[in-house]
Amino acid sequence: MVDSKQSVTVKERIQGFVGNQTALLILVLFILSGVFTALSGGSFLSTSVGSTILTDWGSYILLAVAETIVVISGGIDLSVGATLSLSTVTAGWVLVNGLHLDASITGPAAWPYLLLALLVAVLTGLAVGAINAVLINIFKIVPFIATLATFGAAAGMAIIVSGGMPLQGPNDFGLINPLRIPGIDPKIFDTGLFSPLIILMALVTVVVGLFLHKARFGLYTFAIGSNTFAARAAGISVARHTSKIYLLAGALSGVAGFYAYVRLGGGSPSSGTGMELYAIAATVIGGASLMGGVGRMWGTVIGTLILITVQSGLLMIGVATDWKQIVVAVLIAGAVAVQTLQKKNGAR
Amino acid sequence: MTGKVIYEVKDVSKRYGSVVALDGASLRLHAGEVVGLVGDNGAGKSTLVKVLSGAHDPDGGHIYLDGEEVRWHSPRQALEAGIETLYQESGLAPHLTVSQNVFLGREKFVKGFLGKLGFLARKTMEDEAHRDLEAVGIAVPASNRSVSQLSGGQRQAVAIGRAVAWARKVIILDEPTNHLGARQAGEVLEVIKAAKKKGLGVIFISHTLPHVLEVTDRIVVLRLGKIVKDAPTAHFNGDTLVGMITGTITTLAADKE
Numbered sequence A: 001m002v003d004s005k006q007s008v009t010v011k012e013r014i015q016g017f018v019g020n021q022t023a024l025l026i027l028v029l030f031i032l033s034g035v036f037t038a039l040s041g042g043s044f045l046s047t048s049v050g051s052t053i054l055t056d057w058g059s060y061i062l063l064a065v066a067e068t069i070v071v072i073s074g075g076i077d078l079s080v081g082a083t084l085s086l087s088t089v090t091a092g093w094v095l096v097n098g099l100h101l102d103a104s105i106t107g108p109a110a111w112p113y114l115l116l117a118l119l120v121a122v123l124t125g126l127a128v129g130a131i132n133a134v135l136i137n138i139f140k141i142v143p144f145i146a147t148l149a150t151f152g153a154a155a156g157m158a159i160i161v162s163g164g165m166p167l168q169g170p171n172d173f174g175l176i177n178p179l180r181i182p183g184i185d186p187k188i189f190d191t192g193l194f195s196p197l198i199i200l201m202a203l204v205t206v207v208v209g210l211f212l213h214k215a216r217f218g219l220y221t222f223a224i225g226s227n228t229f230a231a232r233a234a235g236i237s238v239a240r241h242t243s244k245i246y247l248l249a250g251a252l253s254g255v256a257g258f259y260a261y262v263r264l265g266g267g268s269p270s271s272g273t274g275m276e277l278y279a280i281a282a283t284v285i286g287g288a289s290l291m292g293g294v295g296r297m298w299g300t301v302i303g304t305l306i307l308i309t310v311q312s313g314l315l316m317i318g319v320a321t322d323w324k325q326i327v328v329a330v331l332i333a334g335a336v337a338v339q340t341l342q343k344k345n346g347a348r
Numbered sequence B: 001m002t003g004k005v006i007y008e009v010k011d012v013s014k015r016y017g018s019v020v021a022l023d024g025a026s027l028r029l030h031a032g033e034v035v036g037l038v039g040d041n042g043a044g045k046s047t048l049v050k051v052l053s054g055a056h057d058p059d060g061g062h063i064y065l066d067g068e069e070v071r072w073h074s075p076r077q078a079l080e081a082g083i084e085t086l087y088q089e090s091g092l093a094p095h096l097t098v099s100q101n102v103f104l105g106r107e108k109f110v111k112g113f114l115g116k117l118g119f120l121a122r123k124t125m126e127d128e129a130h131r132d133l134e135a136v137g138i139a140v141p142a143s144n145r146s147v148s149q150l151s152g153g154q155r156q157a158v159a160i161g162r163a164v165a166w167a168r169k170v171i172i173l174d175e176p177t178n179h180l181g182a183r184q185a186g187e188v189l190e191v192i193k194a195a196k197k198k199g200l201g202v203i204f205i206s207h208t209l210p211h212v213l214e215v216t217d218r219i220v221v222l223r224l225g226k227i228v229k230d231a232p233t234a235h236f237n238g239d240t241l242v243g244m245i246t247g248t249i250t251t252l253a254a255d256k257e
Helices: A010-019 A021-039 A047-072 A080-098 A107-137 A143-162 A196-214 A216-226 A228-233 A238-264 A275-285 A297-316 A321-345 B045-053 B075-080 B098-102 B122-135 B152-166 B182-197 B209-215 B238-246
Strands: B005-016 B019-030 B034-039 B060-065 B068-070 B083-086 B170-174 B201-205 B218-223 B226-232
Touching (some): A021 A297, A047 A080, A047 A216, A047 A238, A047 A297, A080 A275, A107 A143, A196 A238, A196 A297, A216 A228, A216 A238, A228 A238, A275 A321, A297 A321, B005 B045, B034 B045, B034 B238, B075 B083, B083 B152, B098 B122, B122 B152, B152 B182, B182 B201, B182 B209, B218 B238
Parallel strands (some): B034 B201, B034 B218
Antiparallel strands (some): B005 B060
């Protein structure tokens, strides 16, 4: 990686450090957390607040995971947020209008409903992903436009299905409560970081990350994003693989929809509004290139955590909501500037 | 010098709308033979390459591999039948490592359940890529390096080494010496000679006529979609080859003998 050049200038040192993206991201995350903890009088990093923030933002991580794969393949998916809205609403619709759910159920009695909600949400996500795949690979519409169309359609559909009103879920699925394992001191789990919902999110992220970085699925994704022509020449069916990518992005958005449904205790048609921008921002901050071929799942997760930290931190120290968007914009611009520096450095 | 006919196209045609790109072209390639394919821009070289590599299904004509008629529906099919194609400048994915590129489309998996899920045997592929490239005379730095860190000459060497290592019957090289320095181009020509020794049929497409004259056994000249000359390389010299390509001459001295 590093050339053994004789004279290392200060600029090269900076570029070399910037080249180690993961280290840089983690450093940024620590600094931000520290600053907000100090400014909020210590409450920001307290475990209960931390876990609440993480629980609130879990669906953002899932959408960012979906976006990362699409971006590495050289595409973009603007429909992930709207797909979250639609799948959270369809899950609610099936439970409320289809099964006349009793909102007061809790514990094991809620599990069958839970599984059904997950299934419906994932199927809804897959359906949107399938439409994306068809628009992109059969009708040859560029991903930006194709997913812009499904973004609008899914957002509209979410309002139609829900009638514009949030659909009720059970009051307590028991999924956001701290996990209890018999025989283990419950105090360990009391931080709330080990709620079943967070574990589900973490598990999905790790599994998708492994397939991205260790398996053929990911290799082909990088290959297509790096040089579509070379991928095709090597015998990869680009259309088929790209279709899989958008299907996966849809399914993950569906899981995120389920997450939001459980977290919010119901399905609101506006729960995913604007989330695609955060997903893209987290992906780019995490080091993925919108040109394709570059990106890391770790980077995306840390990128999302940075966004979460900034957003919640600003909220906690009382900065008006309007300013948050500007800060996010600065973060994105900064991330892209770092990428450009890296490219000049030839670190990738 | 050369073996049996390994790959043959007979009377193939291809039109794009009203444009006739290829008009009844026939070509024979023997095992262990290097055939140069030359012609001006728009002469139909790329189209013929695409027909040979399976990227295009011709409108008419026949293709024979090892004496049996074949029809390609995709480059993958031709690839699996033993025909490797190296396209102009775009054979590698720059963000992948050398070994990932060498094994792209032919990955090796870890044993057991994870392998069935598509998990890759990275170390095995890195070692084998290194060995395979060395076997065709290419010394690459580390095979776990990203291709974007290699020089233009090294990239081309990896691309061609990959093709030679995998090819079982035929290798098609589209402008492999383009944009290379003299020394690097020389190395590529050495790899072509290695492929020939391996008994592969090689189709070498190039604008750099000295390279064509140096490395080929036979030269096929395309003009306006037609094959206008197919003769042993020894029958040409630099001037007659240019004349043939541009159309200022139509017969060679050797033709009259």
